[in-house]
Amino acid sequence: MRTNERIRAREVRVIDETGAQLGVMPPFEALKIARERSLDLVEISPNAVPPVCKIQDYGKFLYEKDKSERAARKTQKVIVIKEVKFSVTVDEHDYQTKKNQAVRFLGDGDKVKASLRFKGRQMAHRDLGYKIINRLIQDVNEVGVVEFMPRMEGTTLHAILAPNKAKQVQAPPKAKPEASAAAAPADAVPETTTA
Numbered sequence: 001m002r003t004n005e006r007i008r009a010r011e012v013r014v015i016d017e018t019g020a021q022l023g024v025m026p027p028f029e030a031l032k033i034a035r036e037r038s039l040d041l042v043e044i045s046p047n048a049v050p051p052v053c054k055i056q057d058y059g060k061f062l063y064e065k066d067k068s069e070r071a072a073r074k075t076q077k078v079i080v081i082k083e084v085k086f087s088v089t090v091d092e093h094d095y096q097t098k099k100n101q102a103v104r105f106l107g108d109g110d111k112v113k114a115s116l117r118f119k120g121r122q123m124a125h126r127d128l129g130y131k132i133i134n135r136l137i138q139d140v141n142e143v144g145v146v147e148f149m150p151r152m153e154g155t156t157l158h159a160i161l162a163p164n165k166a167k168q169v170q171a172p173p174k175a176k177p178e179a180s181a182a183a184a185p186a187d188a189v190p191e192t193t194t195a
Helices: 027-037 058-075 092-107 120-139
Strands: 012-015 020-024 040-045 052-056 081-087 110-119 144-153 158-164
Touching: 012 040, 020 027, 020 144, 027 052, 027 058, 027 120, 040 058, 052 058, 081 092, 092 110, 092 120, 092 144, 092 158, 110 120, 120 144, 120 158
Parallel strands: 012 052, 081 110
Antiparallel strands: 012 020, 040 052, 110 158, 144 158
16 A cells, blocks of 8 residues: 555545545645645545545554454364264264264354275275265264365365354353352251251
8 A cells, every 4th residue: 555655646535534526636735735734645545547536544544444353363263174984984983973063063053074995806896985964964964064165186075064153053162160069969068067
């Protein structure tokens, strides 16, 4: 962004600090007006014909721009891709554990990459791998939608699942430790001392 003497256009359209149009003039005249008001001449639209310049405090402008960018960064959500790995010979209990992990990740708002690696002769039975991945897709369809359908890349079959915004299930809140007085059993009688 060019300011003051760095503006090289022959003519510029000038807007003052209140937003009123001052018209088209040479940059040196606009700079003279800005100096009289103890402000800077800032080129805000260099591609317009003629370029648009505004009379304003450049330091304050940069500060507010930085402040708004920081506020935008605070509110943005970073999407994380978590991976759940399977094998063709996955046992039922292992499958259920990995499925529950995928459901938890999707519930937390993260994407899930389900991958299944074929080893050696297992490549002859790709249909078994597709069955496992498709079963996972069916089992998590309440909390996740398929972003990329299952496909092979080399010896790995993978699919990507994204959280379902309409039916997103929140992870259960973690139990907070209760105070020691509240943790005492109800039938316990407090000790009394006699003097």
